[in-house]
Amino acid sequence: MTLVLEQIFNGLQLGFVYALIALGYTMVYGIIRLINFAHGDVFMVGAYLGVLGYTAWGLPFPLAIVVAMVLCAVLGVSIERVAYRPLRYAPRIAALISAIGVSLFLEYFCSLKFVFGPNYRVVSRPFEVVNFTVGGANLSNIQIVVAVVVVVLLALLQYMLFHTKVGKAMRAVSYDHDAARLMGINVDSIISVTFAIGSALAAAGGVLYAVAYPRIWPFLGIMPGLKAFTAAVLGGIGIVPGAVLGAIIMGQVDVLSAAFISSQFRDAIAFSVLILVLLVRPTGVLGSRQPEKV
Amino acid sequence: MRRKIATACALLLVASLLLTVGCAQKPEEKPSAQQPQEKVIRIGMIAPLTGDVKTFGESTKNGFLLALEEAGNQVAGFKIEPVMGDDRNDPTEAVNVATKLCTQDKVKAIVGSVASKCSIPVSEVCEANKVVQISPTSTNPRVTVDLGRRKTYVFRACFIDPFQGTVGAKFALDNLKAKTAAVLYDQGNDYVIGLASYFRDAFKAGGGEIVAWEAYTKDDVDFSAVLTKIAKLKPDILYLPDYYNMVSLIGKQARQKGIKAVFLGGDGWDSSDLDFETMEGGYFTNHYSPEDPRPEVKAWVEKYQKKYGSTPDALATLAYDATVLLLKAIEKAGSDDPTKIRDALQSLEMDTVSGRISFDKDGNPVKPAVILQISGGKQKYVATVRP
Numbered sequence: 005m006t007l008v009l010e011q012i013f014n015g016l017q018l019g020f021v022y023a024l025i026a027l028g029y030t031m032v033y034g035i036i037r038l039i040n041f042a043h044g045d046v047f048m049v050g051a052y053l054g055v056l057g058y059t060a061w062g063l064p065f066p067l068a069i070v071v072a073m074v075l076c077a078v079l080g081v082s083i084e085r086v087a088y089r090p091l092r093y094a095p096r097i098a099a100l101i102s103a104i105g106v107s108l109f110l111e112y113f114c115s116l117k118f119v120f121g122p123n124y125r126v127v128s129r130p131f132e133v134v135n136f137t138v139g140g141a142n143l144s145n146i147q148i149v150v151a152v153v154v155v156v157l158l159a160l161l162q163y164m165l166f167h168t169k170v171g172k173a174m175r176a177v178s179y180d181h182d183a184a185r186l187m188g189i190n191v192d193s194i195i196s197v198t199f200a201i202g203s204a205l206a207a208a209g210g211v212l213y214a215v216a217y218p219r220i221w222p223f224l225g226i227m228p229g230l231k232a233f234t235a236a237v238l239g240g241i242g243i244v245p246g247a248v249l250g251a252i253i254m255g256q257v258d259v260l261s262a263a264f265i266s267s268q269f270r271d272a273i274a275f276s277v278l279i280l281v282l283l284v285r286p287t288g289v290l291g292s293r294q295p296e297k298v
Numbered sequence: 299m300r301r302k303i304a305t306a307c308a309l310l311l312v313a314s315l316l317l318t319v320g321c322a323q324k325p326e327e328k329p330s331a332q333q334p335q336e337k338v339i340r341i342g343m344i345a346p347l348t349g350d351v352k353t354f355g356e357s358t359k360n361g362f363l364l365a366l367e368e369a370g371n372q373v374a375g376f377k378i379e380p381v382m383g384d385d386r387n388d389p390t391e392a393v394n395v396a397t398k399l400c401t402q403d404k405v406k407a408i409v410g411s412v413a414s415k416c417s418i419p420v421s422e423v424c425e426a427n428k429v430v431q432i433s434p435t436s437t438n439p440r441v442t443v444d445l446g447r448r449k450t451y452v453f454r455a456c457f458i459d460p461f462q463g464t465v466g467a468k469f470a471l472d473n474l475k476a477k478t479a480a481v482l483y484d485q486g487n488d489y490v491i492g493l494a495s496y497f498r499d500a501f502k503a504g505g506g507e508i509v510a511w512e513a514y515t516k517d518d519v520d521f522s523a524v525l526t527k528i529a530k531l532k533p534d535i536l537y538l539p540d541y542y543n544m545v546s547l548i549g550k551q552a553r554q555k556g557i558k559a560v561f562l563g564g565d566g567w568d569s570s571d572l573d574f575e576t577m578e579g580g581y582f583t584n585h586y587s588p589e590d591p592r593p594e595v596k597a598w599v600e601k602y603q604k605k606y607g608s609t610p611d612a613l614a615t616l617a618y619d620a621t622v623l624l625l626k627a628i629e630k631a632g633s634d635d636p637t638k639i640r641d642a643l644q645s646l647e648m649d650t651v652s653g654r655i656s657f658d659k660d661g662n663p664v665k666p667a668v669i670l671q672i673s674g675g676k677q678k679y680v681a682t683v684r685p
Contacts, residue, residue, distance in 0.1 A: 007527070014522035015523075017522070121348075122349055126547060126571075133554050135554070135556065142555065142556060219543065259520075259522065267524050
């Protein structure tokens with residue numbers, strides 16, 4: 005029983021990190037109906053910046069997270085400006101291809117020797133690992149830090165969405181661009197804000213990921229990005245609580261299938277769950293079928 | 299707007315034209331730089347100079363170049379022209395590089411590659427193009443023999459996985475008195491699979507019990523599920539036959555999950571980038587130790603230190619040995635015909651830094667192994683095991 009509990013802790017740690025990435029996917033999709041495939045790579049850049057922050061630049065760990073979030077927010081906004089905004093009224097496939105292009109660009113640009121370099125780096129942690137025992141199961145301080153940071157960020161996001169003007173505007177834009185514009189909302193700047201927030205959350209996820217699994221390299225973002233995207237679809241893409249729920253399910257499926265079925269099948273099982281859910285409930289767990297607008 | 303696009307297109311066009319001109323000039327320079335009467339033999343090297351195991355590539359390059367330099371960059375009346383190839387430890391890239399070396403650069407022999415997963419596809423290219431290949435460090439049996447077919451142009455300078463996995467298991471049973479072992483292996487890496495399965499077979503045959511047999515993939519970073527499971531089984535040995543990078547990552551998480559087992563591994567650990575703090579107390583099987591008291595080893599370590607300012611690891615040593623063996627064979631053959639070089643290599647017997655080498659019928663050398671321990675942040679020589 006304690007073994008199951010400990011595996012659930014492991015799964016939560018992974019799921020929480022997925023949640024931070026999945027939120028970016030879901031928010032951007034909610035607002036402009038675009039799957040931002042470069043999002044996993046923003047996560048990777050965040051991981052590098054965070055690690056550089058608390059190693060090379062000597063920042064305290066919380067500040068390193070904030071710096072990585074701010075820099076990635078700038079990166080996210082610039083990506084939107086350069087690669088998506090000019091294509092906003094082009095066919096949707098154009099923006100999608102542009103997103104894949106940005107993703108590959110980021111991966112190979114970061115692989116250059118004068119940027120981050122092409123090699124794997126085993127990185128040091130900002131603090132010592134301490135293990136606690138909860139109900140007979142091991143719980144490490146890393147897991148606690150991950151959980152705390154994620155919960156705080158989620159609370160902030162929730163507050164922003166439902167208790168500020170910007171949040172209200174974001175919800176309005178996601179509901180109907182044109183009507184929102186008629187109400188005097190600057191749609192372009194709201195889209196920029198969405199990218200900034202999504203990228204900042206991904207960056208925080210990247211830093212936590214690098215601390216929890218201390219090895220980074222420029223292609224680090226691909227698999228977590230894919231899993232988080234799956235999580236967003238699983239929860240119902242465009243729905244914020246759905247992304248978090250989907251991510252936690254993905255984390256558990258990942259860890260529990262490795263723990264109790266076989267580590268060889270973990271990815272196969274994780275993606276089978278996605279297919280199954282989509283077959284049974286095409287709109288995702290929390291999604292509801294929307295009537296066609298006439 | 300349209301004007302802007304037109305200007306951009308024009309600029310791009312000009313830039314690409316300049317690039318093509320720049321590229322086109324290069325091959326023209328080559329023949330004029332060569333003196334027509336001088337005989338040249340091109341020797342290729344393939345190693346991961348970048349990527350997840352780049353220290354392997356750097357060491358290999360150092361050993362290779364040092365051997366050529368020592369021979370005065372010539373052999374049997376030929377001037378040696380080395381051609382470097384970077385495979386990034388990626389099998390697809392390795393095939394591209396090998397094909398380029400064989401067909402475009404017309405090399406007569408290749409030293410490389412480092413990882414078995416790259417050397418196996420490279421060996422097919424070499425065999426098809428009739429180019430001699432000698433891999434310094436690829437320990438998987440399939441490098442020289444596949445499906446019972448000997449690739450006649452392919453050799454190696456190191457022992458093979460059955461030997462290394464078996465030596466590891468024997469050492470665990472006899473010297474460490476281990477009863478139980480857990481094995482974690484990369485299911486996409488021929489080298490790791492080879493070591494893991496031969497370790498498992500020998501460990502079981504010797505009366506030990508394998509309590510966990512778990513696979514992962516190259517890009518996995520989260521091992522918490524499997525390690526939590528293994529921690530509860532309390533094995534004596536955790537066998538990690540992967541490269542230094544992955545081993546450091548798994549080791550860190552294993553200790554974090556409270557696993558007390560002794561870490562054991564293979565020659566993939568031999569790197570200055572190994573996380574010595576995490577792997578403290580672990581053992582690994584290797585091709586050579588710089589602390590080995592034999593005079594050949596002493597002389598080699600001094601030579602290497604003078605040139606590069608560091609102690610040579612097994613990768614550098616084997617690359618040096620492989621290159622020396624190849625040069626000796628070319629000299630014996632007295633020709634740059636790969637078929638003659640191959641025949642000379644097959645019948646060669648000589649002392650190298652990593653021990654006396656002769657080749658068996660499969661192109662594998664018959665030679666001893668050493669066991670090293672990570673102790674006090676350094677590699678410590680423990681024992682030599684003969685075949």
